[in-house]
Amino acid sequence: MIDKPMRPEISYSFRLAAPVVVWVVLCIAFMSVVVLHICHFNQADSTNFSLFTLIYAVIISIIVFFRTSGVSPLVLSEAKVLTANIKNGALMPGIKPEHVSETFHSFCRYSRKCFQFSITSTLLFTLVALIWRAAHPDNSLDLLMIVIAGGIVATLASGFSIFLPQLQFFPIAKQCRDFLSTKGRCPIESGFQSIRVKFLFIILFLLDALALFFLAGYAPEMAGFNIFFTGIFMILFVTLLLLMYLEKSFKDFFSLTKIDIGDELPIFSTGSLDKEFINLTKFLNEISIQLYFFKEKTRSSEKEMVKRMEELEKFFDLTIEREERMIELKKENARLKQKLETMQEK
Secondary structure: OOOOOOOOOOOHHHHHHHHHHHHHHHHHHHHHHHHHHHOOOOHHHHHHHHHHHHHHHHHHHHHHHHHHOOOOOOOOHHHHHHHHHEEOOEEOOOOOHHHHHHHHHHHHHHHHHHHHHHHHHHHHHHHHHHHHHHOOOOOHHHHHHHHHHHHHHHHHHHHHHHHHHHHHHHHHHHHHHHHHHHHOOOOOOOOOOHHHHHHHHHHHHHHHHHHHHHHHHHOHHHHHHHHHHHHHHHHHHHHHHHHHHHHHHHHHHHHOOOOOOOOOOOOOOOOHHHHHHHHHHHHHHHHHHHHHHHHHHHHHHHHHHHHHHHHHHHHHHHHHHHHHHHHHHHHHHHHHHHHHHHHHHO
């Protein structure tokens, strides 16, 4: 039987980054379509800009691959830690508590770098689009429209670049929580910039609203573009509501490693199902403690009863010996009486 060659395993850090880079590439492609519709380039410029978009997407994909896959010396230190401590979607067997804490903190930094990569990539593409449009001046409002579209695309890309890695890492975070709680370790709390992301959404929300009102009031000839960007504006609003709704889950995500060392076991508020499970676990723990003490008490009582039984057996043996001795004495007494009577008759 011929053994099949082993397939190379994809590193866990690259699995986290792959959805982010795919989403960023889609956002950049969408931005490219927007620029081509806003700026009336000639055929050659449109072809060159489309080719630039393709090359740009390929370059950032290659950079992400070499920085996260672990096949080059340029790999991120956080990616090395995640790849070394996580295999097949779970923590490595026999991992030490300090490595578990290091894994979680590395993911926090890794998630921030995904956010920085997405917002930097989209803003850099927007800057290139602005320079490209400035080299072919036609309508000054085109630059403003590109800025609005770039802000919206950067917001969408950066927002989901936070959500996607956390969604994949959430089971590992629970394993880290459970492992550290059983070892009695309290990892350092790692906060995340969810408030800054929310602030970014609100600011872009207001800027887009002002820009659309400006275009609607002072540029009625841009009505078609107003409808187009109103649709994007609605997408931004829905995304804002979505990430505001997910803010609580982000907080729960980081509260997984908050362990209070005290007299009682730690309790984590992560959801109704988890709360029910935790309450059931506490009840079972209390029952098990009571059963343990009852078992110990029963065991000590059993030892006491065995000791008493041994004493009773000894006492019973002594009583039997005394009874046998009494019987022998009675027989001896009767024999002596009979002998005395015989001697008196003579």
